[in-house]
Amino acid sequence: MAAVLDSVRAFFAQNAFTIDMENPGDVVARENLLDRTMGPGRRRKSSETLRRNRVPAEGLALVARDPDGHVIGTVRLWNVEAGVSRYGAPVPALLLGPLAVDDGHEGKGIGGALMRAAIGEAKTRGHGAVLLVGDAPYYERFGFFGEKAAHLVMPGPFERSRFLALELKENWLQGAAGMLTATGRKLMQAPMKRAA
Numbered sequence: 001m002a003a004v005l006d007s008v009r010a011f012f013a014q015n016a017f018t019i020d021m022e023n024p025g026d027v028v029a030r031e032n033l034l035d036r037t038m039g040p041g042r043r044r045k046s047s048e049t050l051r052r053n054r055v056p057a058e059g060l061a062l063v064a065r066d067p068d069g070h071v072i073g074t075v076r077l078w079n080v081e082a083g084v085s086r087y088g089a090p091v092p093a094l095l096l097g098p099l100a101v102d103d104g105h106e107g108k109g110i111g112g113a114l115m116r117a118a119i120g121e122a123k124t125r126g127h128g129a130v131l132l133v134g135d136a137p138y139y140e141r142f143g144f145f146g147e148k149a150a151h152l153v154m155p156g157p158f159e160r161s162r163f164l165a166l167e168l169k170e171n172w173l174q175g176a177a178g179m180l181t182a183t184g185r186k187l188m189q190a191p192m193k194r195a196a
């Protein structure tokens with residue numbers, strides 16, 4: 001019996017992970033994880049133009065950690081305006097991505113846990129909608145569909161069938177049309193040193 005319990009414990013310990021807020025000490029591990037999982041082309045995506053030199057939305061940079069605290073998954077959300085409403089008012093929303101899970105830990109529910117935590121936190125914080133560019137067969141399970149993003153465009157090339165939205169407040173994106181623009185707080189950059 002003890003041996004059975006030990007093997008059950010070992011199985012769950014091996015699959016254990018926690019979802020946590022990202023902290024500054026996670027940045028290098030997160031960037032290495034994204035390089036490994038998404039490759040060098042990740043910085044050329046249209047989504048990247050909405051993230052570059054911006055800080056993620058408040059409280060919406062999450063990581064998954066293994067039992068030793070190492071980063072094995074990441075997801076971040078970004079403040080954007082999703083075009084304008086039918087009355088011409090900007091429509092605040094979030095852009096999700098990248099979502100990535102370390103190769104060695106795929107298929108354990110970590111991506112799903114990160115998605116559910118991110119969506120729950122976004123809702124708690126009062127956001128109205130989340131947009132993303134990604135594989136519809138994966139993201140549909142979290143409620144993301146192309147319909148609500150049908151009249152919106154990314155600021156650069158994108159595949160329409162991969163441009164998806166989830167409303168956190170009913171009809172938030174109703175009538176929203178136009179291009180996504182970045183509205184997140186800008187990263188503080190160190191001033192350039194002038195040559196003496």
Ligand SMILES: CC(C)(COP(=O)(O)OP(=O)(O)OC[C@H]1O[C@@H](n2cnc3c(N)ncnc32)[C@H](O)[C@@H]1OP(=O)(O)O)[C@@H](O)C(=O)NCCC(=O)NCCS
Pocket residue numbers: 037038098099100101102105106107108109110111112113133134135137138
């Ligand atoms: C996509 C990704 C985040 C999923 O993470 P994960 O922790 O393995 O996901 P989960 O364990 O929560 O879910 C696994 C399920 O999603 C499915 N899945 C994974 N990627 C998928 C995809 N691109 N399209 C459709 N289904 C997918 C798996 O087949 C599995 O299905 P099952 O539950 O029926 O067995 C991970 O594979 C990854 O980091 N990929 C590389 C980076 C990337 O492409 N990110 C953007 C995704 S568009």
